[in-house]
Amino acid sequence: MTPLLSVYGISKRYGPHIGCAYVSFELYPGEVMGIVGESGSGKSTLLNCIAGHLPPDEGKVVFDTRIEGPKDTIAMSEPERRMLSRTDWAFVHQHARDGLRMGVSAGGNVGERLMAVGERHYGDIRSKATDWLGRVEIDASRVDDRPTTFSGGMQQRLQIARNLVTGPRLVFMDEPTGGLDVSVQARLLDLLRGLVRDMGLSAIIVTHDLAVVRLLADRLMVMKSGRVVEAGLTDQVLDDPQHAYSQLLVSSVLQV
Amino acid sequence: MTDQAYNFAYLDEQTKRMIRRAILKGLAIPGYQVPFASREMPMPYGWGTGGVQVSAAVLTPKDTFKVIDQGADDTTNAVSIRTFFERTAGVETTTSTEEATVIQTRHRIPEDPLTEGQILVYQVPIPEPLRFLEPRESETRKMHSLEEYGLMHVKLYEDISRHGHIATSYAYPVRVEGRYVMDPSPIPKFDNPKLAEMEAIQLFGAGREQRIYALPPYTQVVSLDFEDHPFEPSKADHPCGMCGAKDSYLDEVIVDDEGQRMFVCSDTHYCEARQSAGHKGKDAA
Numbered sequence A: 001m002t003p004l005l006s007v008y009g010i011s012k013r014y015g016p017h018i019g020c021a022y023v024s025f026e027l028y029p030g031e032v033m034g035i036v037g038e039s040g041s042g043k044s045t046l047l048n049c050i051a052g053h054l055p056p057d058e059g060k061v062v063f064d065t066r067i068e069g070p071k072d073t074i075a076m077s078e079p080e081r082r083m084l085s086r087t088d089w090a091f092v093h094q095h096a097r098d099g100l101r102m103g104v105s106a107g108g109n110v111g112e113r114l115m116a117v118g119e120r121h122y123g124d125i126r127s128k129a130t131d132w133l134g135r136v137e138i139d140a141s142r143v144d145d146r147p148t149t150f151s152g153g154m155q156q157r158l159q160i161a162r163n164l165v166t167g168p169r170l171v172f173m174d175e176p177t178g179g180l181d182v183s184v185q186a187r188l189l190d191l192l193r194g195l196v197r198d199m200g201l202s203a204i205i206v207t208h209d210l211a212v213v214r215l216l217a218d219r220l221m222v223m224k225s226g227r228v229v230e231a232g233l234t235d236q237v238l239d240d241p242q243h244a245y246s247q248l249l250v251s252s253v254l255q256v
Numbered sequence B: 001m002t003d004q005a006y007n008f009a010y011l012d013e014q015t016k017r018m019i020r021r022a023i024l025k026g027l028a029i030p031g032y033q034v035p036f037a038s039r040e041m042p043m044p045y046g047w048g049t050g051g052v053q054v055s056a057a058v059l060t061p062k063d064t065f066k067v068i069d070q071g072a073d074d075t076t077n078a079v080s081i082r083t084f085f086e087r088t089a090g091v092e093t094t095t096s097t098e099e100a101t102v103i104q105t106r107h108r109i110p111e112d113p114l115t116e117g118q119i120l121v122y123q124v125p126i127p128e129p130l131r132f133l134e135p136r137e138s139e140t141r142k143m144h145s146l147e148e149y150g151l152m153h154v155k156l157y158e159d160i161s162r163h164g165h166i167a168t169s170y171a172y173p174v175r176v177e178g179r180y181v182m183d184p185s186p187i188p189k190f191d192n193p194k195l196a197e198m199e200a201i202q203l204f205g206a207g208r209e210q211r212i213y214a215l216p217p218y219t220q221v222v223s224l225d226f227e228d229h230p231f232e233p234s235k236a237d238h239p240c241g242m243c244g245a246k247d248s249y250l251d252e253v254i255v256d257d258e259g260q261r262m263f264v265c266s267d268t269h270y271c272e273a274r275q276s277a278g279h280k281g282k283d284a285a
Helices: A043-050 A078-087 A106-116 A122-135 A152-164 A182-199 A210-216 A234-239 A244-251 B013-028 B049-058 B076-088 B137-145 B150-163 B189-195 B268-276
Strands: A005-014 A017-027 A032-036 A058-065 A069-072 A089-092 A170-174 A202-207 A219-224 A227-233 B064-069 B102-106 B119-123 B174-176 B180-182 B201-206 B211-215 B221-223 B250-254 B261-265
Touching: A005 A043, A017 A043, A017 A058, A017 A219, A017 A227, A032 A043, A032 A210, A043 A058, A043 A170, A043 A202, A078 A089, A089 A152, A106 A122, A106 A152, A106 B150, A122 A152, A122 B150, A152 A182, A182 A210, A202 A210, A210 A234, A219 A234, A219 A244, A227 A234, A227 A244, B013 B049, B013 B201, B013 B211, B049 B076, B049 B102, B049 B119, B049 B201, B049 B211, B064 B076, B076 B102, B189 B221, B261 B268
Parallel strands: A032 A202, A032 A219, A089 A170, A170 A202, B064 B102, B102 B119, B119 B201
Antiparallel strands: A005 A017, A005 A058, A058 A069, A219 A227, B174 B180, B174 B221, B201 B211, B250 B261
16 A cells, blocks of 8 residues: 655754754555654644645655655645645644634635635535534534634634545644643544544644544654654553653653 | 926836836736836825826827726816826827727726727726735735635625625626736726727726736636626616616715615716717706
């Protein structure tokens, strides 16, 4: 089986500081990869480099495109990469406000990606948007409301609906549950797990919350100071951490 | 200072040359917004500084010049710009659409069809159709260059979801020759079909925003819409009160404080020509 995404030696420096250094991994279709580490460990830099938001200094990101097969997305032309990022890729931001258009209704937010790929039938766009609001547990009567009237959890769910409406194959998530209270987090995680399983999505989830990766991720990478210090199956890494830093991270989780 | 102390049509020759270059580039790439070094003009921004600069660059001493403001030849903006070019260029001026060779307009296209050899100059307040959806200029330029126009339909989608139909009634976005999405300046959408395949040259000047764009004669211009909500040019459903015309764009005029109103052609030349040809509306004295 060809991997959906292969990352080879991605490095990004900010002057003398290391963002991330020589990170390589492969992601297979249907697989969810978690990246954990403390603040400043380079998780978000890595994610932004892979998703094409930041140009890395070194390395290759090869994505298995639908038409042309495996292709280096960093060497790709910008129109191609932007097309990819609104069809086969999706990016869920930590703050829903970064990923939503706050001045546009919920239906318009979900419909934007459809219209961007050429959908021109209002009735179809609207029924797809309503369908997706239902799937992320937002009442259909809110379809014409602006996201400013939504709670934090609803905004995050709306952002997920907006990203998944075009049926992407790879989803990048940057702290998808950050800033939400625990009961809302639990619901969101439940929802995400269902969507990932039903749609057979591959995902890369960056988080500092080990509970999130325990629930969602098949495999795990632990990062420290821009480098991957440990990688393996999620349960294996969390139950039997080998690297001193992973041990520290696992033992730091508060037990209630 | 006397009027003769100014160069022909106010602007100096170097400036006109620079503007003409921008116009030629605009004509070569229909609908593309060409940046130009807009000059300070002796009138405030918003009064047509862009249109005036474009007119100054295309006027020749043999031209006949007409200015309309919302269709009318006799409103402040039209009168002052007409006087400006009478004084600084000494060109013939007219109110007749057929006789004019250069027509500067604010927010209307004349009712009479324009012909080859005529130039229509639009005053444009905001040239960027994507501005209110995407405030970053760097991003909108990228969207134009990559033909990413999905966002324009988000605006129309919002209209339908809020009002049940496309409520945008002026500055209605168009796509030029299947490539650039363009703001036709705040003309009513009633005028949008006239943009397409027009025989005259159409030039758009935005002074404050420093952009010029253009439509060469016989250009394909399509108003954006949805398959199930097609574009419809709309106007008030009345005949003109003065000349009885049923096919012209109308202004609603309140005539007393008891709610009486009348509808009259916004194109004053069209209305007057019809009246002198003997047409009479129900409100004509």
